[in-house]
Amino acid sequence: MGLTRKSAQSISKRMCFETTERPDSVLRLLREHGFTNSQISKIVEGRPQVLLAQPEKTLLPKFEFLRSIGVSRSGLSIIFNRNPVLLSRSIERYLIPLHEILKSVLVSDEKVVKALKRMGRILCLYCFPKNLSLLRGLGVSQSSISYLVAQSPSLMFQKVGKFAERVNKKMEFYRRLGLSEDEIRSIFRKHPNCMCLSEKKVMATMDFLVCKMGWQPAAVVRIPNVLCYSLERRIKPRCSVVRVLLLKGLIKADVYLSSVLRPSEKLFLERL
Template identity: 25%
Template structure:
């Protein structure tokens, strides 16, 4: 089956190449000198500024035969014009690749490790360099197995386009071994790599510093939150994390309360200081919550203030004012954590007539469901 797919792909490529060559020959009589800049704009979908920059790497080309062959091959993989443009912008020399010696063999190898044609097509604009050498295929196979899916690998490459450049034996595997010593399971390490892939490009000393920073946040190794603490320690850094911890203390939180909240939800420290301050002020002053209650449910500080917390509190207050004590006496934490649909069906839809239209729209999943669904923006 795989051999048949490869033959069909090459056959489609040959047909498309002939069509491109025929079109080019018909349009140019006598043959015109190859001008990379205009070719990139008219045939690859680049903007003039992108083409100007990319053309410098294609100035050695005398004809469009090679680029036409590559474009025909990509068409056989069903890449859109936008994906072709993204591929060329990321790596203009991709148009110089040999289809027979490089692209077709790499596609065959990628199919051999389990990638489908649509997945290969999604990989091209993300990591066109992966189609140049066989070494990249083995790295893709490693990360596919480690992450458990192509989608997670794709997400990691989006965060770090150089992920596949890293040598597995000398760079990646030693750092994985270090994280294993932190009592992290494979899926926990995969989470760290997926969300902070550049952590694996630095030195082992840098990783040790991140591990120490995660522990300093009060999240012990072996806890289920340690993987999140590692991502926070890398992305936020010790100085910024300490500044946010001090901010919470300045808002009336004790050291123990801060430590408990961070241990329950390390990503609490990823928001801006202004957002954190406004959320605490709203929850304590407007919603009347005690700090201990916020500490027990720190996710409140990650919910969107204007699109989630404020409209829901207004609904609860209006219910109480209109005598719906049973509904209006729910804890604000429980109400804030409800899905947008459940909140609307429970609190808004049955009593919609007592709410201002603007408030109903803010709580209606048909209008604001995307903004309200599942928390933090």
């Protein structure tokens, strides 16, 4: 069938084929649509039953549907490699509703395609509206929700209880940092991706900005997207520049956090 020995051995332990005609036709279709051997091996190791699919009847229509919304040939392999279970899902009952759900928030097919390429396993397709309602109940704006869906699409498809638990745990974590309820809600409203950050990452960033640099927690709350910036590659290098300028008396001590961290690298350097 053209698989690696490891893949063939893994599949042979779980499945038995009378002939290789069907598996060969599946593999041929995947290769014709740009899937590499390593991608195919990963897919069939995780979902060996795909080798029993009727390629022209069940696989090809999925490829054609995704191509119709703008997925490129290389994009197909990325999407199914990240989420091989989609190969066994119904177009009418799954792929089309998935597309409609994403488009209802992201608006354009171009953004939907980008989200699909980022998406991992989808646990609960119809949990999305309930999770969406939870965020709206917190006052998260439509633009912020769109950003969250675009950047972390799988998050919104978690089971409702798990999603709510994640939100509540993050809110409790921010309370332990000494933030008020209004400040926490402000963070989630402005940048809901902050609920995806690890506690270690947030604590390290807050410790540096508040304890080392002297900014108030409220300053961070006003622009919470700074919590997503790399501490080592963006925050510390820029703050080192600020420290030097402060020591030389070239800037005032009350420099705004936003003016240091938010500008692009080019704009930051131009302002020095």
